[in-house]
Amino acid sequence: MTLPADPEAVLRLREWLSGELLEGIGVDFRGADLSGADLVAAELREANLSAVVLTGANLAAGQLWGADLTRADLTGACLRKAELDTGTAAHALLRGADLGKTSLFEVDLRGADLRGADLSFARIADCDLRLACLADTTCRSTHLGGRLDDSTDVTGMNGSVVGPAMVVDGGGERELAAEALRAWLAERGADVTVRAAGG
Numbered sequence: 001m002t003l004p005a006d007p008e009a010v011l012r013l014r015e016w017l018s019g020e021l022l023e024g025i026g027v028d029f030r031g032a033d034l035s036g037a038d039l040v041a042a043e044l045r046e047a048n049l050s051a052v053v054l055t056g057a058n059l060a061a062g063q064l065w066g067a068d069l070t071r072a073d074l075t076g077a078c079l080r081k082a083e084l085d086t087g088t089a090a091h092a093l094l095r096g097a098d099l100g101k102t103s104l105f106e107v108d109l110r111g112a113d114l115r116g117a118d119l120s121f122a123r124i125a126d127c128d129l130r131l132a133c134l135a136d137t138t139c140r141s142t143h144l145g146g147r148l149d150d151s152t153d154v155t156g157m158n159g160s161v162v163g164p165a166m167v168v169d170g171g172g173e174r175e176l177a178a179e180a181l182r183a184w185l186a187e188r189g190a191d192v193t194v195r196a197a198g199g
Contacts, residue, residue, distance in 0.1 A: 002033035004052075109146070120159070130168065139192055144181075147173070155189035163194050 003010050006028040013032070016022040022042040033053040040058055046066040055075045062082040069089040078098045088108040095113055100120045104127055111131040120140035127146035134152065139159035148154075149168040164177035167184060176184055182194040 001035075001037070002031070002053075004029045004032040006030070135189075143197070148184075150188075152188075154185050157185065157190035157192055160193045160195070161185075162197050164196070 003013060009024065009027045009029045009032065012022060012024045012027055016039075022039055022044070024042065024044050024047045026046040027044075028048040029052050030048055030050055031052075034057055035053055036056045037054070038058050039062060041061045042059060042063070044062060044064045044067050047064070048068045049072050050068050050070045051072060052069075053073045054077050055073050056077060057074070058078045059074075059082050060078050060080045062079065064082060064084045065086055067084065067087040069084075069087060069092045071091045071093075072089065073093045074097050075093050075095045076097060077094070079102050080098050080100045081102065083103045084107050085103055085105040086107070089112050090108045091111040091113075092109075093113050094117050096116045097114065098118050099114075099122045100118050102119075102122045104122060105125045107124075107127045109132050110128050113133045114137055115133050116136045117134075118138045119134075119142045120138060121142065123143040123145075125143060125145040129146040129152050130149050131151045132153070134154050134157050136156040137158075139157060139161050142159070142161045144161040144163060144165050147166045147168055161181075163181045164175045165181055166173050167176050177196055178194055182192065185192055185194070
């Protein structure tokens, strides 16, 4: 483990190492390497985790509302039932991450790499998924309410998703649901079924 530069963050991590839950609301953790850390139910609202290394970390049920995960490395991390609402994870690495039942409302995911991630029962609502890689993701009743365009890689996405989603193209934004969304995704290499919310 590599400690961050901010003294407050170091103090919070030392408390966590002594057996307490990590409470880092609004704390700057930049520079830290927390690979493999057990951070279940961590309180990280509004925390700065930009470029922090969290490969294989367990952040299940973590509270990360408004957190900055820009360019953070969460490869293989567990974020099951975590809440990332209103935060940013632009260009974050989430390859092979477990995002089952994760809440992602109004999250900036532009350029994020989620290749091979498990998105089962995740709620993705009003997120920006342009330039994001969703290739080979596993979906199961995944709410895909984000903003997509031709730069969103959905090759090999499989399972079932819940629409509608917003598609951005030369004509502006348009809402696609049911068969129209399934066809749009299929044209780009996805193999998913689509149903309407509440359907």
